[in-house]
Amino acid sequence: AKQRLPPGPRPTPILGNITGIDARNPWKTYTKWAAEYGDIIYTQLLGQDIIVLSSERVARDLLDRRSHNYSSRPASLIPINELFGTEFSSIFLPYGDRWRLHRRLFHQAFNMNAASSFRPIQMETAHDLMMNLFMTPDDFPAHVQALSIATIMAIVYDYKASSRHDPVVAYVEKTIEIAMQEVRPEVAAVIGAFPFLKYLPPWFPGASFKRNALISQECCAKWVDAPFQHVKRNMAGGTAAQSMVSDILTRIQDTARTEGDAAYMEKTAKEASASAYAAASETTFSTLSTFILAMVLYPEAQKRAQAEIDSVIGSNLTRLPVWEDRSSLPYIDAIIKETMRWHPVAPLGIPHATVDDDVYEGYYIPKGATILVNAWAMSRDPANYPRPDEFLPERFLTSEYGTNGETPSFAFGFGRRVCVGRYVADASLWAAIVSMLAIFHFEPAPGCDLGPEGENVVWTEGVTTHPKFPCKITPRHEGLTHERLLQLVQMST
Numbered sequence: 001a002k003q004r005l006p007p008g009p010r011p012t013p014i015l016g017n018i019t020g021i022d023a024r025n026p027w028k029t030y031t032k033w034a035a036e037y038g039d040i041i042y043t044q045l046l047g048q049d050i051i052v053l054s055s056e057r058v059a060r061d062l063l064d065r066r067s068h069n070y071s072s073r074p075a076s077l078i079p080i081n082e083l084f085g086t087e088f089s090s091i092f093l094p095y096g097d098r099w100r101l102h103r104r105l106f107h108q109a110f111n112m113n114a115a116s117s118f119r120p121i122q123m124e125t126a127h128d129l130m131m132n133l134f135m136t137p138d139d140f141p142a143h144v145q146a147l148s149i150a151t152i153m154a155i156v157y158d159y160k161a162s163s164r165h166d167p168v169v170a171y172v173e174k175t176i177e178i179a180m181q182e183v184r185p186e187v188a189a190v191i192g193a194f195p196f197l198k199y200l201p202p203w204f205p206g207a208s209f210k211r212n213a214l215i216s217q218e219c220c221a222k223w224v225d226a227p228f229q230h231v232k233r234n235m236a237g238g239t240a241a242q243s244m245v246s247d248i249l250t251r252i253q254d255t256a257r258t259e260g261d262a263a264y265m266e267k268t269a270k271e272a273s274a275s276a277y278a279a280a281s282e283t284t285f286s287t288l289s290t291f292i293l294a295m296v297l298y299p300e301a302q303k304r305a306q307a308e309i310d311s312v313i314g315s316n317l318t319r320l321p322v323w324e325d326r327s328s329l330p331y332i333d334a335i336i337k338e339t340m341r342w343h344p345v346a347p348l349g350i351p352h353a354t355v356d357d358d359v360y361e362g363y364y365i366p367k368g369a370t371i372l373v374n375a376w377a378m379s380r381d382p383a384n385y386p387r388p389d390e391f392l393p394e395r396f397l398t399s400e401y402g403t404n405g406e407t408p409s410f411a412f413g414f415g416r417r418v419c420v421g422r423y424v425a426d427a428s429l430w431a432a433i434v435s436m437l438a439i440f441h442f443e444p445a446p447g448c449d450l451g452p453e454g455e456n457v458v459w460t461e462g463v464t465t466h467p468k469f470p471c472k473i474t475p476r477h478e479g480l481t482h483e484r485l486l487q488l489v490q491m492s493t
């Protein structure tokens with residue numbers, strides 16, 4: 001008997017459901033469909049099977065409990081990654097030995113215990129952020145981005161990125177900017193279905209993605225190599241500090257049996273470290289931008305967080321928050337969780353794919369199907385998160401709002417593909433957020449109406465999304481000088 005696919009909107013011939021999708025916010029279309037057809041729906045884009053999971057329950061059942069079958073990445077993303085030069089990226093590797101080796105390198109560097117060794121770096125970049133915000137508060141997006149980049153560059157390569165116009169950073173940022181726009185299922189489906197598009201000359205009208213691809217390929221080659229060579233040079237000269245790459249290179253020297261082995265491991269290390277950068281910088285930046293927006297729109301939450309910090313470090317700023325304060329600041333943890341819940345950085349996650357055919361609750365799920373995690377829909381589920389559009393950190397502190405207090409599972413993804421950098425990410429966010437709240441007050445920029453619930457805020461489009469808005473940032477403590485802030489920073493290191 002013909003197997004029954006999950007329900008969904010009826011596809012039109014050839015194009016499938018592509019014409020019905022809001023290209024700017026595809027997660028909103030999928031969420032609307034989920035309301036109509038349920039937690040698990042089937043759609044088609046140009047002949048490709050797409051299954052969208054819209055509840056945490058279904059995502060856990062399939063991606064966690066059947067992770068052996070749901071941990072690949074869509075084959076349709078391979079051509080587009082090759083086109084853009086990002087084929088090596090751990091994030092997009094299909095399930096298999098190559099991906100497993102990447103994952104092992106990450107696990108050694110970023111597991112819960114290992115991740116804590118990066119705390120001094122994270123606090124130092126948080127302090128740099130405070131100093132920058134103090135001097136030029138209106139440039140806050142650039143400062144937050146600088147923090148996100150500097151943190152991961154230091155952790156992975158012990159590379160000190162200069163805060164402006166760093167050449168290595170410029171390559172990576174360009175590649176990521178392009179990849180965020182183009183390496184997503186809706187674009188991949190078009191190129192997969194019409195492979196000749198790949199061969200259009202870059203000057204061809206409408207072939208902007210091809211021009212982008214050439215730029216991306218060039219930037220990628222430099223991004224993967226330049227910082228890696230920096231570590232090797234420092235190791236050879238005996239000046240390398242600890243980093244993910246120096247640790248791996250030391251292990252290769254100690255364990256590789258043949259030269260071939262060593263060369264393969266080194267190539268893998270290069271690819272994995274470059275991927276860590278891509279995965280970490282944009283996501284950290286987006287989360288912190290969303291946090292600042294929440295503080296502007298929800299002054300009560302901001303006030304409560306600051307009162308909590310003051311109750312621990314004192315209200316006259318005799319010292320800055322330090323790691324040991326974390327356990328006394330539960331509301332700050334709740335703010336971090338609620339930021340990731342309120343506007344998930346990757347509203348459709350990173351697509352998974354099935355290895356084999358499967359059947360779930362009577363529905364047929366084909367081999368090779370793209371599995372989209374609709375984090376947006378999960379974040380808006382009123383059963384788990386009452387008043388879902390509101391920023392309410394309290395929901396992670398009391399059962400009144402229904403959560404179990406844990407970070408929402410959709411924030412960092414599922415199964416064997418769950419974010420390998422989640423402990424690093426959590427610590428970077430904490431250091432930055434607690435430092436910002438200790439020193440600054442965030443309010444709407446004068447004359448700028450964001451709307452009571454932020455309706456007028458513009459969010460960027462792509463795999464990840466962040467808000468763009470102006471904001472007024474002022475020191476909370478009257479008479480705080482640059483010199484005094486510097487003194488406080490020096491006292492706590």
Ligand code: HEM
Binds near residue numbers: 275281
């Ligand atoms: C707030 C910050 C972050 C968020 C919200 C975030 C979120 C995610 C999500 C949703 C995924 C996809 C999971 C899935 O496929 O189900 C992912 C994958 C990944 N993340 Fe993160 N991430 C963050 C920070 C980081 C950091 C700091 C690192 C590295 C230090 C990192 C490294 C990775 C890597 C390598 C993958 C790919 C894993 C794989 O495909 O096997 N992430 N992340």
